[in-house]
Amino acid sequence: MVIKLTLLYYRNLIKAGDSKKVVLYLIIGLLMVGSFGTQCFALAASGAGISVPVLMYVYNCFFCLLAGVPSAKAVLFGFKDYDTQMSWPVSESAVVASRISIFLIAEELYAFLLLIPAFSAYAYFERPGLQILPIAIILIVTAPVIPSVVGSILGGFVAWLGGKFKGGKAFQYIGLLAVLIASMSFGMLSSRFSQPGTGGTMAESLKSLAARLGPGILFANAAAGSWLDTFLFALLSVAVCLIFMLIFGRSFRRMNSAVTAVATRGKFKQKKDAWKSSGVFGAMFKKELGMLFGSPVYMLNSTFGALMLIIVSAVVAFVPLSKILGVFGAPADALPANEVMTAYMLPYIPLGLGWFAAMNCTTCASISIEGKRLSSLVSLPVKASRILLAKFLVNIFVNGVCVIVCGVLLAVRFKPDTLTAVEIFAVPLLFSWFISALGLRINLWLPKLDWTTEQQAIKQSASAFITVFAGMILAMVPIIPAFLVGVHTATLWAMPVIALISLLLTILIFPNSERKLLKLI
């Protein structure tokens, strides 16, 4: 029964006959495995040995926690068919087990992407013998369990507290953001151990880092070939999962009611200008913003790039470069003076900001998030092109505000020449245009309207996968010629090219908008 309920979810996610999406998922998955694989093989080739799977395990914990916290509410609680499933002659524990399975299968993706290349690289260079194969399989399957459980407890707790009082949504954002930043800090800390060529020292350092994760030390010893630690790690993971299922299952209905409760605001009082008109387009734009900021899952997943933009800019503006590089393991005494490093790095900042701007995409889920409401939206007396334009401009707006804040911050801090100053604003804005157009076009092509949890539309849809991945890769393209022809020249050449691509994508979106939207319903 648990398997049937779990399959029901995934069959709904990828409908039968929807081979186009399956092929796309496979291509993206292979590209991501290739990307992580290159890193793993490069590390292993430099003699990092056992450190490679341990490092990827640390990353796996980071990703599972990062993804698990906002997902908990959407997947474990308040799913659309909750009432239907609970009314079936199925035990409550079967429903609970199926929801946890759905959650863990989704999180398992990170373990596959990170640990398969890591163990492959380790096995190829270190030749640990055939015993590594069963050990690796056990570790890959069980690795996401503990961080995912921790993430879901944290996410559920934040959602529960957020639903308790008026203004709880703001609390949810702050809570989720805090967990996000804590996880990112941990990820950054671990990256200092990823410098190749440090051999045994690196392995020891990673072991000590893994030890901080608690069961991580078991993973590190298990990856080195210890069957006892493999057994203990798997046992611990299974035990944590079963205990979680047991506790969760015993009070599932009560927890679901608590987590999904929406705080009401008491008697409605009309303010003086409560109904002052915003105009048709203003209304559409405000509705889009309301949908974005009204859903913690949508906001945190779609504005991740904007958050990164602000965090990175604030760090670069207020923390000396030597200290930042020190966090990544660079020896302070070997670094040049801060002024020298600043002069060297400053021209690269526009492209860096552009990369983060290209990670910020609300449009790739903006059609999908409408779900069955798309039909009502299309029946309103608004041109379809305006509906799309509102969705398009929300991403530009969110990115634009962040780019202006970050640009001013960096311009004041580094006092760049005029050209660089213009680039600091123009490059990320161009990338915002590019990713907004790309996301919307892909979402028009691959919408996910029949979702039962927002998560399916926002995070697990082909549209979101392709847009975010393509955006990140394409935004890195101008960085390569920057090392060959100089960063200013590369940036100046990249800008019109990005503008042209963005223009072409935009042209592909707006003509025949009504026909395009009606085709989706």
Add this chain to the structure above:
Amino acid sequence: MLEIKNLSKAYKAAKGQIHKAVDGLNLHVKPGDIYGFIGHNGAGKTTTLRCVAGSLAFDEGEILVDGVSFANDPIGCKRRMAYVQDNPELYDNLTAYKYLKFIADVYQVHSDAVKSRVEYFAGGFEILDKLGDPIGSYSHGMKQKLALIAALIHEPKLLMLDEPFVGLDPKAYVTLRGFIGEIRERGGAIFFSTHVLDVAEKICNRVAIIKNGKLIIEGDMQTVKGDTSLENVFLELTEDTANGD
């Protein structure tokens, strides 16, 4: 108020076959009509309503709302009407106030008019105090009431309702009947689908029965039902056609 001429809409069915959901439908809803649209599940009622609402593209035919052709001026048509789905999907993360404000802005209703209409309609449905709450906290019936308020807020000439009485409490049902009567009095029309034949018989002055996308009978309620009940006529006609008559 609403003219549907030779409307056809087909869907792709399994194995490349075509299923005609609406087949050459002709209807005329006049100002002041409360027009009941009756048929079995899958008869083509919702498809017809969605084609008129503009949320579904149709293959053939013409739709005119208040004399305005949908093909020539879809926005003008939509501005003259309102459509409430049988299971309204609203924006759970928005408050009811924000949702009504959005609808009022989209239909370009003057702020003074919005204020008085919201007070009137939301007061009538007894949810005025709850407009500050997120729609996600609403029950099904409250969502239905909110969707109706949103439909009434711009005083449409044509109000289209898909199973409007499902989910409403008895008091809200009486209130809605009152609002429908007011639209009729000012020369508007109501075109609605229902399975509740008693209700249709009680409040409609005209009725149409549809089966397999085709119109079986249409006309004044009294003429259609004669001396018997609407339920008897409906059962008789739909069984007759099912037997190939």
